[in-house]
Amino acid sequence: MRGLKDKIVIITGGLGDLGYASGKRLVEEGCHVALFDQKADLEKAKAIGCQSWQVDITDEAQIEKACLEVKEKIGPATVLVNSAAIFILKSIDATPEDWDKMTRVNIRGASLMAKHVVPQMKEAGHGSIINFSSVSGFVGQPNFSTYTATKFALRGLTRGWATDLSEFNIRVNTICPGYIYTSAFVNSCKDLGLDIEEENKKASAMHLLGRQGKTEEIGSAVAFLASDDASFMTGSDMVVDGGYLAR
Ligand SMILES: NC(=O)c1ccc[n+]([C@@H]2O[C@H](COP(=O)([O-])OP(=O)(O)OC[C@H]3O[C@@H](n4cnc5c(N)ncnc54)[C@H](O)[C@@H]3O)[C@@H](O)[C@H]2O)c1
Structure with missing residues (x-):
């Protein structure tokens, strides 16, 4: 893809399945990628040619320090991928603590990341922010409303930031996946004592492409x-859902 060579990228939730897959692809395209995650696994990051920072995105001081370190060690970041999330799946039974936890990572964390990376983008004269939403950002799903709301x-946020940052040549878009076959899917089946194959069949049937x-x-x-x-895309949602929302 055009213009990716030597771009400096920060990915939050970079050791999670989708952040990691994004890091791998961006390195293949010639980017220099910093994976931010609350977990530490230097070897896992190194295995795909990325660097790794242990950062809790609920803590602004940690974010600020890590972003400055990326700038010093690699250079100004011009791509930010906000992939980190937690998954508390509740409905009207959610407690104040559930709401605080969900919003602190999924919304506030993404926003604080943008706050500390955008100055580097402004300095470079361009940027692209990619926020992970979901098909859950379009429709209701049973017992999902805490997650759906975030x-x-x-x-x-994507529409607001796209409006505010267009004058600095910074594009902001979401990516909205359907159900992806990840280790989180497999582990949650195991935790709930569900048959993985059976659950995969049910999830697959929700997508027009049947998987x-x-x-x-x-x-x-x-x-x-x-x-x-994607130079003419900003304030948009990129739906990658195998036809989930088209049904
Ligand atoms: N997997 C799917 O099917 C799917 C579908 C639609 C959207 N999404 C979205 O894609 C994104 C990535 O999902 P995933 O499947 O890779 O999940 P995942 O659980 O594998 O990865 C999330 C990562 O975020 C990290 N994280 C959580 N809290 C953090 C914090 N406070 N500070 C720093 N890191 C933190 C975790 O350690 C983890 O590595 C999420 O935003 C999710 O909502 C996933």
Whole structure:
């Protein structure tokens, strides 16, 4: 894809399935990628040619320090991928603590990241922010409303930031995956004592293409949004859902 060579990229939730797949693809395209995650796993990051920072995105001081370190060690970041999220799946039974946890990572964390990366983009004269929303940012799903609310919010932030940052040549878009076959899917089946194959069949049937997505299919969409091939896209939602929302 055009314009990706030597771009400096920060990905939050970079050791999670979709952040990691995005990092892998962007390195293949010639980017220098910093994975931010609350977990530490230097070897896992190194295995795909990325660098790794242990950062809790609920803590602004940690974000600020890590962003400055990226700038000093690699250079000014011009791509930010906000992939980190937590998954508390509740409805009207959600507690104040549930709401605080969800909003602190999924909304406030993404926003604080933008606050500290955008100055580097302004300095460079261009940038692309990619916020992970979801099909859950478009429709209601049973017992999902805590998560759904944060994924709708990211679509709202995207429109607001696109408006504020267009004059600095900074594009802001969401990526909205359908169900992706990830280790989180497999582990949640195991935790709930559910049959993985059976659950995969049920999830697959929700998509027109008759399967869950693959992590690399999200990585390629992220690479597109980060690249100059998406130069006329801002304030948009890129739905990569195998036809989930079309039904
Ligand atoms: N997997 C799917 O099917 C799917 C579908 C639609 C949208 N999404 C979205 O894609 C994104 C990535 O999902 P995933 O499947 O890779 O999830 P994941 O759980 O594999 O990865 C999330 C990562 O975020 C990190 N994280 C959580 N809290 C953090 C914090 N406070 N500071 C720093 N890092 C933190 C976790 O350590 C983890 O590595 C999420 O925003 C999710 O909402 C996923």
